[in-house]
Amino acid sequence: xxxxxxxxxxxxxxxxxxxxxxxxxxxxxxxxxxxxxxxxxxxxxxxxxxxxxxxxxxxxxxxxxxxxxxxxxxxxxxxxxxxxxxxxxxxxxxxxxxxxxxxxxxxxxx
Amino acid sequence: xxxxxxxxxxxxxxxxxxxxxxxxxxxxxxxxxxxxxxxxxxxxxxxxxxxxxxxxxxxxxxxxxxxxxxxxxxxxxxxxxxxxxxxxxxxxxxxxxxxxxxxxxxxxxxxxxxxxxx
Numbered sequence: 091x092x093x094x095x096x097x098x099x100x101x102x103x104x105x106x107x108x109x110x111x112x113x114x115x116x117x118x119x120x121x122x123x124x125x126x127x128x129x130x131x132x133x134x135x136x137x138x139x140x141x142x143x144x145x146x147x148x149x150x151x152x153x154x155x156x157x158x159x160x161x162x163x164x165x166x167x168x169x170x171x172x173x174x175x176x177x178x179x180x181x182x183x184x185x186x187x188x189x190x191x192x193x194x195x196x197x198x199x200x
Numbered sequence: 201x202x203x204x205x206x207x208x209x210x211x212x213x214x215x216x217x218x219x220x221x222x223x224x225x226x227x228x229x230x231x232x233x234x235x236x237x238x239x240x241x242x243x244x245x246x247x248x249x250x251x252x253x254x255x256x257x258x259x260x261x262x263x264x265x266x267x268x269x270x271x272x273x274x275x276x277x278x279x280x281x282x283x284x285x286x287x288x289x290x291x292x293x294x295x296x297x298x299x300x301x302x303x304x305x306x307x308x309x310x311x312x313x314x315x316x317x318x
Contacts, residue, residue, distance in 0.1 A: 180307075
């Protein structure tokens with residue numbers, strides 16, 4: 091099956107810093123989503139981005155499907171950005187069946 | 201977008217008892233739902249695909265007799281953890297599949313259920 095690796099596994103930032111999170115996947119995908127899991131476990135959908143670039147406020151994401159990676163950019167980080175960020179992909183045959191990456195745990199300190 | 205309601209948000213049960221978790225699609229009829237499990241400090245792993253009106257499809261390594269899935273209506277899937285043991289303590293979360301023609305929209309998840317077996 092598809093393998094999904096994220097880097098870095100852990101990231102510690104001071105408030106106001108920028109960061110880039112990476113997601114590599116091993117095969118073609120027709121679905122890619124970035125999630126933020128808050129301390130209560132809720133998965134907040136950030137982007138649906140199987141290809142291309144999207145921006146939403148301080149967050150943006152780019153997926154280069156042909157090279158099998160996606161990037162999540164967080165600018166001017168805030169303490170509320172803390173949590174775990176997951177990318178999840180859906181393969182060609184069943185795009186609704188998501189395979190989650192290993193996650194990046196982000197801690198933002200004031 | 202789809203709204204998914206999951207209940208309960210947390211449950212504590214004694215070893216040997218069974219626990220039922222509900223996942224509801226609130227704004228559309230979901231023929232397919234998915235159940236995931238997340239152990240502490242780990243990623244989410246797909247357990248099974250719940251199919252309305254037919255048997256669930258389980259991922260390799262997931263015991264179908266232990267994790268009973270029922271998808272009796274187009275808006276409700278239930279996961280029952282039977283004869284729960286402490287090692288079943290985990291975070292369980294569901295998502296709905298998308299309707300045909302919605303392949304360019306994101307998948308939505310419930311808020312999850314934290315199960316603790318004592």
